[in-house]
Amino acid sequence: MLSDYEKKRLENIEANKRILRELGLERPPPILPAAATNKKKAGKTSKNKRKNKNVIENEDANKPNKRIKERLRHKNDDVLSRDDGIRRSSRLAKLPVKVFKEVTFDETDRYKKASEWRKNRPDPKQFGEIPDVKVGAWWQTRMECSHHGVHAPTVAGIAFVEDEGAYSVALSGGYEDDVDWGEAFTYTGSGGRDLKGTKQKPKNLRTAPQTRDQVLAAGNKALKISCETSKPVRVIRGYNLNNEYSPVEGYRYDGLYTVEKWWEEIGLAGFRVFKYAFKRMPDQLPLGTCEKSWSDSEVEEDDD
Incomplete structure (x- = not known):
């Protein structure tokens, strides 16, 4: 028997699907997962072909x-x-004995390096495409994605200027009643979560329970403005989305979307949330495209 929570979740999902259909959006045929997101492994040598350490090849047994x-x-x-x-x-x-110098860590050096990559990265505070970043670009971490200017925040789901609109959003499965059809999806706004996180993940604000109403400010207000202006919003999907459009691992850039509608409702936790319906813009590479090619440093060695 379904719990009240599960019944409410299913009701919300159906309501979100209905809103997408009312906007003329339908779920497209399923796509095959992009095999390119899987790590390549170094050439594996057959155990039968490996040299037996107990046998000396091409040498006389007495030598x-x-x-x-x-x-x-x-x-x-x-x-x-x-x-x-x-x-x-x-x-x-x-032989002379090697003398190892003591290495001291300068805390300011870390912040200096952080400011350096921020100066060299593309400006993330721009609407639309980032130069030289195509649909299907893939990163292992949110930090790498931030380095390329696609989605600057490493934790927050919305990158924005409150009175101008949202630059980008990250889909990471934060709300269980959101609907993702690839070409269209519903997105729940930010805020209202317990800042302490959960007992298992005390600093993970995306998984913390909602304890108060969301407010129409900051990123929520920016998405509302994006809906009114139709400015394009960059979208990345994370591995923890748990649907056919999520990458196997890491984070993938899926192109530009527009916010077609926004509304407010009572969420699963009993508090007010803001919802947004996104539609993918036309004339882009299809979803499932992945340009990721693993570097030599990321190739896994098999020592078995």
């Missing part, structure tokens, strides 16, 4: 292996004390 000879040659090395910094092996005793 010792080079590694064995090396071990025998140094078997009788004298062991020296290292209390005074002298090397333990007599073989290496004549």
Whole structure:
């Protein structure tokens, strides 16, 4: 038997679908997940082809292996004390001892580097496309996405100027009754959550319970203005959306959308929330496109 919460959630989902249909929006056919979002693994060597460490290939059985000879040659090395910094092996005793300098961490250096990448990144405070960033661009983290100017906040879901509109939004599955049809979706505004987060995730404000009404200010007001002006809003989708349009991992840029409608209602927690209906703009690369190609540093090595 369904709980009252689950009944209310399903009712809200159906209401959101109805609003999208009233705007002339229908759910498109399902898309296949983009295989390019999966990590590539380094070429795996067959276990049958790997050299057996216990077998010496192409060598006479009576002839010792080079590694064995090396071990025998140094078997009788004298062991020296290292209390005074002298090397333990007599073989290496004549070599100079490496002296490691103490490295101190300057807290100001971290903020200096942070300000440097902000100066060099594209300006995120602009409406529409970011130069050289195409639909399907993919990032491992929100920070990387911020570096490219697509969605500047690393936690907040709305990037905005209150009296001008929203630059971008991030879909990360914050509300269970939102509907995502890819080409169209409903989005719940920000605010009203407990600033302490949850017991399991005390600093994760996206998963914290709602404890008060949302207000029509900040990002919520900006989305309302975007609805009135039809200014394009950049949209990224995160891996934790839990639907067919979310990337397997990381965050993906899915292009420009317009806010078609906004309204307010009582949410699942019993408090006021603001809702927005988004529609994808035409003449863009299709959803599911992914340009991500893993760098050498991200290739996983298989040591089995």
